[in-house]
Amino acid sequence: MINFRPQNYLMKKIKMKFKRRTHTCGELKPTNADEKVVLNGWVNRKRDLGGVIFIELRDRYGVTQVIIEPEHNPEAHQIGKELRNEFVVSIEGTVRQRPDDQINKDVTTGEIDVIVDKLVILNEAETPPFSIKDEVDAFEDLRLKYRYLDLRRPVLQKTLLLRHRMYQLVRKYFDKNSFVEIETPVLMKSTPEGARDYLVPSRIHKGKFYALPQSPQTYKQLLMVSGFDRYFQIVKCFRDEDQRADRQPEFTQIDVEMSFVDIDDVFEIVEGLMKVLFKDIWQLELQTPIQRLTFDDAFEKYGTDKPDLRFDLELQTLNSVFEKSGFKVFKDAVNNGGVVSALVAPGCAAYSRNQIDNLTTHVKKLGAKGLVWMKVNENGIDSPVAKFLADDEKQNLIKSLSAKSGDLILILAGKRLKTLNQMGGLRIEMAKRLELLNPDSKPKLLWVTDFPLLEWDEETNRFYAMHHPFTSPRLEDVELLDTDPGKLKARAYDLVLNGHEIAGGSIRIHSSELQAKMFKVLGISKGEAEKKFGFLMNAFKYGAPPHGGIAFGFDRMVMIFAGETSIRDTIAFPKTTSAVSLMDDSPSEVSEEQLKELHIRIREE
């Protein structure tokens, strides 16, 4: 509710004049001493020492202390008394160098004050619902509702300024490397993976819908067919999925595609970009080429396809040790094509029963039935399962793990990917307990390659493309498409930074015949392929070059480079995990009139 003030007060306030600033609040230095200046900004803090009023005046660029002295300008002093935090003011004054003992080295303007000659209140402010400072004590929901105030906090300003710098660095890099920035449509066609498409009803064409892009994949491939050779775009994409902590319904991608390339060419371009970002943001010289690991190796060693390599703590496969074991759990796992995987936690043999129980609970949450543990001591192994193991098994085990007295060995056995995945979770947990990660840990990049092309879905009894249906299989063994498609590897790759997947891409299929074959393997009928992707298939018939590309999750990149832990803190106006904007309360109800115009109605059931 707006409370109207008396008309003449309002008019006076509205007509308030102010001068253009001569400097920002982060700019003045002793060299400006005795200059007349104009500053505009917000009252960050006010101290009224009876006579003299000290104001920290804040804008995006910094904070300057301005001083209102009653004898110097009584009128300004009178107005100054009215000031409260977050008032917007314009001041004219004179720069004064501080005496040496009052210099504040923590702020860039700490060597000067501004003595106020004139003070104008440009706008008043009610008391904000939370303090405008980094260590805010408010719940996130309240901060999101008042996002425009939350965004005044220095930490968010800093993150968004970093994001700004990253946009510029990324575009400059691609521009320099002959990539063309091209915008692709936001209103496009709904695709077969359409279950997660946001749809937009057409007013002009009754009963028809556009879809918002989950990615500009088909368009960037068409741009290669058009001969643009190198394309990039920083672009919004949309996915209407059940939100997870680090997902947003709309997210930003750096989208890249190149013609006449193979994997190494894409890697070279991406590594160049990473060099720039490491250097500019972290002042680090990134060594290239970036380490590569196949999907299979990544799982075997780290139990994930996005391992955090800032610490070691590798998993080790013990199948050869236990293939003839008397311990049924291990033997069965090996003989059924599964895995026995172990992790050596150095120096943890002293873990209490309670500590080990907690680890067991942890892996059970990840789906494991239980956790086998073994404490290594000078006499051998202390473990509940020790009695099931032969002596040479125990020796082999210790030897093959290079375990030492005082170590704790943790083992899971079972189906391969599932078990390794649980071990991956355990690895992260142990790294936390062992405090292997610290703020000084150097960031670590990794390429993961040779992903499986297809995933078999037990439920629907068919293959799905692990990346997307346009991903090229490895050409060396493309014949497997006809005989054993599940074994085929893709020319796909992910870029992993500190355990986060920050980019993923592939070399694409550029032959319409191979693409048709691929659709067939995926159980997409000719008719369906024609209807959904006809234009892409058609395009391939008119001279499509070999091409490939990659897409970066920009929000996540900003998060990591900013040292933040929440995607939401990298986005000016984010949505909650349930896809709601608490600030403007969208999505919201619309009028019957609007729905009528769009030829839709809301379902009753």
Place this chain on the structure above:
Amino acid sequence: MINFRPQNYLMKKIKMKFKRRTHTCGELKPTNADEKVVLNGWVNRKRDLGGVIFIELRDRYGVTQVIIEPEHNPEAHQIGKELRNEFVVSIEGTVRQRPDDQINKDVTTGEIDVIVDKLVILNEAETPPFSIKDEVDAFEDLRLKYRYLDLRRPVLQKTLLLRHRMYQLVRKYFDKNSFVEIETPVLMKSTPEGARDYLVPSRIHKGKFYALPQSPQTYKQLLMVSGFDRYFQIVKCFRDEDQRADRQPEFTQIDVEMSFVDIDDVFEIVEGLMKVLFKDIWQLELQTPIQRLTFDDAFEKYGTDKPDLRFDLELQTLNSVFEKSGFKVFKDAVNNGGVVSALVAPGCAAYSRNQIDNLTTHVKKLGAKGLVWMKVNENGIDSPVAKFLADDEKQNLIKSLSAKSGDLILILAGKRLKTLNQMGGLRIEMAKRLELLNPDSKPKLLWVTDFPLLEWDEETNRFYAMHHPFTSPRLEDVELLDTDPGKLKARAYDLVLNGHEIAGGSIRIHSSELQAKMFKVLGISKGEAEKKFGFLMNAFKYGAPPHGGIAFGFDRMVMIFAGETSIRDTIAFPKTTSAVSLMDDSPSEVSEEQLKELHIRIREE
């Protein structure tokens, strides 16, 4: 339909290897003579002179002539025979300097050929549905359906490369001037002007909808409240309106907002940008400040708020001449608060009856009842209405228009804006006939200022905001809001280039009280304002700085700088005037399953 080839042929083709190019097709010069090179590209043209085959090999960067000599490499020659236009090939060969008499100065690579050692066909191509050349003979619908082929035409490649350059220039300029690039949401709240909103049903929240932004207006104002001080973004916006020739349902804006500014500050920033673009794209030194004209003057002189000032041909108001005229049409117009407006067409007194009839038809199409014409000769005036005019009126007329013998005077009289608007159309028509515009005409920029704040709508009997409801009225006479709002001018401005509005903006209201007052004048109830804009009004209570900004129609800017005449030719994948993408056939029908997920159904009626 894909015709499957024999399996072994397909596999051989799919596995085809090619080398990374050493050069692009626009790069080789005599200094490369005798080098071994690899080029990848498309067959632009093939000439088979019985023995020797000449191929123009094309990529984005240029065209290089490659020569396949049968005796030099019989195998390559055999493959070369199969080539047709738009085949994708990779060649290895040796650069050969051309003899002087074969040098082609028109292309950058015209001094060399490449003699082919090895030739690989990377992909075949069917005959395209139209020729890949600038002077294409196909209808636009066919070109849009095969947009990926249309985009191979040099003129479209050139326009999109210019667009790429403009993105970089614009962002570099704003970055250099401390503007922060911030992305605003695409999924937002439907606003009162919501009739033209594209809506997006929420899957998670039944019966609720997001809207796509018609502009990021509220967000950029909130960013000013947040203290970001200077914001910019090149951003997609959406409007579901009946399409006109130069409109697209999704369009791109350069969006700008600044704090602690008045009109001159915004102008200074924009003029700096224009200087950069004029210099970089047109090699012109733009003189600043850019000419300014009030809305009233623009209409009076040019009959439009976006006059093309590359030619003069000013309108002249004759009210003072005719206020006591015996010619009722003129006198009534003057006395009813209307206008009598004239245009002198120099040297057109010789126009035939037929020519004048065509002009009459032209203004009738614009809504005029008829056109008054007068031919000036040495004896005075020859006109069907001459007999109604007194002698001193005729003399005054000629004098006040500075008309000369041989000139043709064209006059319309009636309601002010309507009549001036028709005269504006007539002015453009006469400029065409007089060929006042030619390719060498220097581009002309103009600020139009002092727009009316409000427009009265006869039908709904209420005021509408001429720009939008956040536009600040002129503060000098803000009291008119209470007494005679229709007379109030806005602190709004448009930037006009060659008769096209390329940008529009305003200083905004930053007082929640004035904003509330404005909503009241616009007939938006407190409840409605609260519901729709509550978050913005609320934000204004916590210290909103004075702020203003501007938004550029980027597509139109590219069109003008590229010298194009259609917005569609500046967009990679445009939609038709009925908002359809002919390439992917969107909007399209979606499955009942999808609609169910979104809790909507299509209306029966």
